[in-house]
Amino acid sequence: xxxxxxxxxxxxxxxxxxxxxxxxxxxxxxxxxxxxxxxxxxxxxxxxxxxxxxxxxxxxxxxxxxxxxxxxxxxxxxxxxxxxxxxxxxxxxxxxxxxxxxxxxxxxxxxxxxxxxxxxxxxxxxxxxxxxxxxxxxxxxxxxxxxxxxxxxxxxxxxxxxxxxxxxxxxxxxxxxxxxxxxxxxxxxxxxxxxxxxxxxxxxxxxxxxxxxxxxxxxxxxxxxxxxxxxxxxxxxxxxxxxxxxxxxxxxxxxxxxxxxxxxxxxxxxxxxxxxxxxxxxxxxxxxxxxxxxxxxxxxxxxxxxxxxxxxxxxxxxxxxxxxxxxxxxxxxxxxxxxx
Ligand code: HPA
Ligand code: ZN
Numbered sequence: 001x002x003x004x005x006x007x008x009x010x011x012x013x014x015x016x017x018x019x020x021x022x023x024x025x026x027x028x029x030x031x032x033x034x035x036x037x038x039x040x041x042x043x044x045x046x047x048x049x050x051x052x053x054x055x056x057x058x059x060x061x062x063x064x065x066x067x068x069x070x071x072x073x074x075x076x077x078x079x080x081x082x083x084x085x086x087x088x089x090x091x092x093x094x095x096x097x098x099x100x101x102x103x104x105x106x107x108x109x110x111x112x113x114x115x116x117x118x119x120x121x122x123x124x125x126x127x128x129x130x131x132x133x134x135x136x137x138x139x140x141x142x143x144x145x146x147x148x149x150x151x152x153x154x155x156x157x158x159x160x161x162x163x164x165x166x167x168x169x170x171x172x173x174x175x176x177x178x179x180x181x182x183x184x185x186x187x188x189x190x191x192x193x194x195x196x197x198x199x200x201x202x203x204x205x206x207x208x209x210x211x212x213x214x215x216x217x218x219x220x221x222x223x224x225x226x227x228x229x230x231x232x233x234x235x236x237x238x239x240x241x242x243x244x245x246x247x248x249x250x251x252x253x254x255x256x257x258x259x260x261x262x263x264x265x266x267x268x269x270x271x272x273x274x275x276x277x278x279x280x281x282x283x284x285x286x287x288x289x290x291x292x293x294x295x296x297x298x299x300x301x302x303x304x305x306x307x308x309x310x311x312x313x314x315x316x317x318x319x320x321x322x323x324x325x326x327x328x329x330x331x332x333x334x335x336x337x338x339x340x
Contacts, residue, residue: 004299011294011308013339015332017098017315018091018279018290020223020246022142022172023080023122024071024104025282026087035082036073044070055285060204060255061174063285071107080121087283088129094291097329098319099129100138102170105155106147115158123165138167138320140198143186145171145178152186160193167320168196170223171213175205180212180219187217196320198246200224203257207231214243221245221318226252229265229272239273244318248281249297250288261300270307277315309337 029051036043044066045051051070057063074080084101091099108118122139129135141159143152159166169190171183180199187197199213203224210228213219225245228234238245247266252258258265269276278297283289288296298308316329 004295007298007308008291008295010305010337011291011298012095014309014312014336015095015097015316015329016290016294016312017100017277017319017321017329018096019100019221019244019277019315019318020102020248020279020281021087021099021290022102022104022282023084023087024074024107025067026090026284027070027074027083028086028284029070031082031086032070032073035075035079039073039075039079041073041075044073055254057255057285060257063255063282064173067282067285068107071104072111074108074118075111075113077117077121077124080118081125082121084122084125085128088125088133088135090289092129092133092135094289096135096290097332098136098316098321100140100167100319102140102142102172104144104172105141105159106144106151109155109158110147115162119159119162119165123162136321136325138196139165140168140170140196141166142170142172142200143183144173145183145200146174149182149186152183153189156186156189163193163195166195168198170197171199171201171217172223175200175203175209179205180209180217184216187219191218196220198223202227203252203255207234210234210238214241224248224252224257226257226265226269228274229268235272235274238275242275244275244277244314245269246279246318247276248279248286249293250283250286251281254286261296264297264301266297267301267303267307270303270310275314275318276311277318278311305337309333312337 126137198221199219200223201213202210221244223246312333
């Protein structure tokens, strides 16, 4: 589909799930400034324009430096509520019906914000989103792979108090040089608590990290995984085992994981029979929320209507919803796609 307006309204009306979005990555500069001001702390940038001008990244690390600096404005339960609520209302406007957002507890604990503060704000926003916007959710806490394993272990122990409200664990932050095997025991502990497991792998790290995330961490989904294409045997395995991959087109271009949208591997991944989904990752930084990611990818790669519908269906199939909820959402995607 190449007519942008028709494409955008088609994508918008399809029910969708978002499975790879960092709540801290939805912090728009306007909200960051408001929060910094009310907390009486100096803003991470002098103006909105300066912030946006600074959002040009060389690689993952140059983004993470800005992301953690901006995240540092978040202090109170209300800050976390406002952050999550702003994302959820935008998601609702884009007909996102289910979300499985990430948050980074260690980033906040390291600044002295207690677990009970940020989790309360996030959970209240998720509850309100279900009641007022009809968006269901499963929350995922990520370990920072460039922090110590001991720190991850302590964080999991703290999180255990809130275990019934946290559906799973993930692994994010700087990837290269921090292989999945470091976190094998922590993930095993999370599994023993009945938590789901996902991991960023194959974004900047090699395809071996994708295999290690599956084999050593028991990852049920791979976040990014675009570098899997470098290993045909791995691609064959991912297709055979129907391993979901949460792909983030705008993120990959902004962080120079791929040179351009036209060269993005999303279509090749679909063609290889992989269970791929489209997601926004850190939409406040990368120039678009979920609909924009679908639209720019579909335009650059000339995706067909059927391929776009498959991506929306996959977003529910790859979720942690139960089978009957998945089936109902997939049915709703098909009904929306069939409208004239
Ligand atoms: N990759 C790794 N860690 C992250 C990202 C990302 O894109 N966003 C926030 N933390
Ligand atoms: Zn991510």
